[in-house]
Amino acid sequence: MNRMLDTVVRRLVQTGSLEVVDSAGNTRTYGDGTGDLIRLRFTRKSAERNVMIYPGLKFGEEFMNGGFVFDRGSVYDFLELVFSNLKDTYPTKLMEYGAKVRYATRRLRQANNQRRARRNVAHHYDLDGRLYSLFLDKDLQYSCAYFEEGETNLEVAQLAKKRHLASKLALQPGQKVLDIGSGWGGLGLYLAERCGVEVTGVTLSEEQFETSNRRAKERGLSDRVRFLLQDYRTLEGPFDRIVSVGMFEHVGVGHFREYFNTCRDLMKPDGVMLLHSIGRFEGPGDTNSWIQKYIFPGGYIPAISETVPAIELADLKITDVEVLRLHYAKTLRVWRERFMAHREEAKKIYDERFCRMWEYYLAGSETSFRYWDLMNFQIQITRDQNVLPLTRNYMFEAEERLRAEDERAVARGALKLAGE
Structure with missing residues (x-):
């Protein structure tokens, strides 16, 4: 040997x-x-x-x-x-x-100008849409779920994630909300339906752009929700609220200041932003070379310690921080188990080598969150420290209101969860 x-x-x-x-x-x-x-x-x-x-x-x-x-x-x-x-x-x-x-040399691999960013997003998110339906929840949430005490159902946990995010935005009916990295539209549609806001979502994925707009039309929300195939750096504001879930990992460390400067300029003086991202417990690092090549080219998981300075330099104020420790490990376990259960279907869409690649990606991601230094963080950001209540009680109250609405929607059949 x-x-x-x-x-x-x-x-x-x-x-x-x-x-x-x-x-x-x-x-x-x-x-x-x-x-x-x-x-x-x-x-x-x-x-x-x-x-x-x-x-x-x-x-x-x-x-x-x-x-x-x-x-x-x-x-x-x-x-x-x-x-x-x-x-x-x-x-x-x-x-x-x-x-x-x-x-x-990490900044060289993370030099995500607009052209490169679009190409990198297409590499992963413009795969055949049937692939993601094999393992994601019914709402196509491709980010960390929020598993409340004792919860094991992925659909319920993803609904709880949207509710948890909404509660931190202190939303009021009629406000204009920007969703940076809007995915397949699930969060934007939820905010419009539950909170009565107008949502603009942006993505660089053509698959996500087409799917999210189709979903908005099917649910009769096209007048309040629109999804654009556009780089966030080219948008014009202002917006009352900004939310970004699972997109900051695609920015690249060399673009952190550009990202937060842009968000500041897009936000009204009394605006609120919520950033949800994968993070590192052990400080700045680099992207695994296999992940960089095959899964997320140009991607980088940031440490909170290198995110905060960029927020401060943009003249923004951090008003709340939460670390979600093992929620993504639990999410990834369900995704991996579902993918493996539908492996033969994935093989028909692509091939055996692709299935091995995704099995390794999901297995490596889960074990990294479960045993190594990865977690998720949510940072609430404002331009003015006076725009939010003094205590976090408003978050808990909003979350409970939304929970009651979600339960009523399930009861009347307007919201379907897996197995129902």
Whole structure:
């Protein structure tokens, strides 16, 4: 067996049960023997070398291309084992050096001008719409759900997420709301229906643009909700409220100040903004090279510590911060389980390699949130500190009002949840 591979795996896997079979048929055992056995078998020698030289990229590529297979367990089981064993130090100096180089050059990969931003969005969000319907909730919410105490149903948790976001915006009927990165339109439609506001949503995805406008028309909301295929940097305001969910991860660290300066200029003096983003517990970093290449080109998960300065420099005021710790791990688990249950359907839309790619993406994302340094944060922002009540009670009261309305809508059949 590759000596470097053996050394790294032995150093990394202290607990659990792992067997690695090299391309020549030699088997090594790692861990303390606890838990279910995972057996990874290399199908070619080059794969052993590749995952050692550049694991951040090549491990995912070799899984996609069949360079190794799992005779026992799955790629999720393996990543769960690795991340639960992962320490603060890198297994090798080469990996540590590679991480430093990537961090030093991250702005180059995140240079998301308008043309590049549109291309990057199309790479992921303009996939065949049937794919997302295989694993998302009925409202096509492709962001972290909000699992209230004891809740396990994804549809209910995604509805709770929209309610939670709305409660922090302190909405009043007739206000103009901007949704930056509006997805398939679910949040904008919810705000219009429940809160009586006018919503403008912007996306760079043609699939999302067409779907969201069709949904608005079908629900008779086209007079109050419009979705534009437009970069947020080209909009004209002003808006009473701005909400942005799952879009800030596509901005890039070099564009943080531009993002918040634009939001300030689009917001009325008495406006309120709510930013919902994936974040890092451990401070600034860089995007995994496999994710960068295959899933989210140009993407970057920000740390709160590098987000706050950009808000302050835009002469904006932070009025509330909330960290959602394991909500995305729970969301991703449901997505992964649904995707795997419909894997054959996804294979008919694309192919086996694509299915392996998405299995690895969903498994790696879930384990990162569950065992590593990822979370979600929500930051409420204003231009004037006097525009909101002194305490957070208004949020709780609004959330309860919306909950009652949601329950009434479900009762009369106007709102359908999964399984009903």
